[in-house]
Amino acid sequence: MTGSKMDRGELSDIQQEEEGTGGSIDVRLDEAARRGLTGTARADVYEPTRDPDDISRAPDPADELDPPRWRRDFPIDWPKDEFVARRDFAKFLVLTSCAFAAGQGWIAAQHLVRHRRPAPPARVKIASMRDVPVGGVETFSYPTDRDRCVLVRLAEGELVAFNQACTHLSCAVIPKVAEGVFLCPCHEGYFDLRTGKNIAGPPPRPLVRILLETEGDDVYAIGVEERTVA
Amino acid sequence: MTTRKPHLTRAQRTTIVNGIVCFVLVLVLLQLWLLTATMNAFLGGDTSVVLPALGASLVCLALSAGLLRYI
Numbered sequence: 001m002t003g004s005k006m007d008r009g010e011l012s013d014i015q016q017e018e019e020g021t022g023g024s025i026d027v028r029l030d031e032a033a034r035r036g037l038t039g040t041a042r043a044d045v046y047e048p049t050r051d052p053d054d055i056s057r058a059p060d061p062a063d064e065l066d067p068p069r070w071r072r073d074f075p076i077d078w079p080k081d082e083f084v085a086r087r088d089f090a091k092f093l094v095l096t097s098c099a100f101a102a103g104q105g106w107i108a109a110q111h112l113v114r115h116r117r118p119a120p121p122a123r124v125k126i127a128s129m130r131d132v133p134v135g136g137v138e139t140f141s142y143p144t145d146r147d148r149c150v151l152v153r154l155a156e157g158e159l160v161a162f163n164q165a166c167t168h169l170s171c172a173v174i175p176k177v178a179e180g181v182f183l184c185p186c187h188e189g190y191f192d193l194r195t196g197k198n199i200a201g202p203p204p205r206p207l208v209r210i211l212l213e214t215e216g217d218d219v220y221a222i223g224v225e226e227r228t229v230a
Numbered sequence: 231m232t233t234r235k236p237h238l239t240r241a242q243r244t245t246i247v248n249g250i251v252c253f254v255l256v257l258v259l260l261q262l263w264l265l266t267a268t269m270n271a272f273l274g275g276d277t278s279v280v281l282p283a284l285g286a287s288l289v290c291l292a293l294s295a296g297l298l299r300y301i
Binding site: 052053054079080082083086087089090091093094096097098100101103104105107108110111114167204205225226227228229 | 240243247248254257258261265270271277283284288298301
């Protein structure tokens with residue numbers, strides 16, 4: 001074969017490929033000697049062939065080409081069923097991904113709502129030194145009436161105050177002054193009495209600390225300190 | 231010129247779906263970790279991570295949803 005004839009043959013095959021009418025692939029690749037080599041492919045690689053895993057036949061032959069939705073979703077053969085199960089599991093995972101993203105959105109919305117809340121009262125008198133002996137405990141509400149807090153006088157000039165809500169599930173913690181801990185009775189959570197640090201049990205964070213100021217005998221709450229670590 | 235996709239057997243497609251499932255699973259676990267870490271930080275008063283974590287979670291969701299196109 002001369003060079004010009006081969007060129008015409010190649011051109012004709014390429015044109016057939018482009019027009020979608022050709023049944024074979026590039027003649028330069030489709031030779032017996034090149035079978036199995038890189039660049040060689042089956043002539044029917046682009047043709048719809050019957051999958052060897054398709055064991056069962058639909059009663060209506062027309063269903064073979066365009067099966068109804070229910071037949072695709074509830075296959076009889078195991079290989080098909082495995083494929084559908086994996087595909088549906090992937091879809092379920094993406095749905096879970098949506099739920100997690102929605103959760104993040106909810107946190108961001110809460111952040112914006114908190115940002116717009118009015119600031120807590122700057123300075124509120126919560127107790128008098130005369131009413132709280134050394135080792136004594138006093139409860140109060142700060143910054144709102146719903147935020148129950150506990151004031152503990154550890155030594156003569158040492159006062160600490162924390163929000164009573166456990167950082168696990170918001171049960172009220174109980175001060176155990178003799179043992180130096182706050183105990184959450186719901187799930188046996190323990191916090192250090194001096195620092196509010198979570199030291200045992202399920203609580204993930206320290207107690208919310210109430211910042212204090214003393215003036216004479218009077219004790220004032222001046223702020224709230226939320227912490228991830230003590 | 232039209233692009234024709236090679237016909238894949240169901241076994242080959244199942245392998246592709248398995249790969250996609252593994253990838254999406256990693257992304258979902260990353261989102262779970264992001265959610266718990268962000269919740270802990272937010273309740274602990276550290277709000278600086280909230281918006282970056284939301285962005286990262288949305289990127290994970292977009293990647294997961296984008297991979298569904300190949301199933």
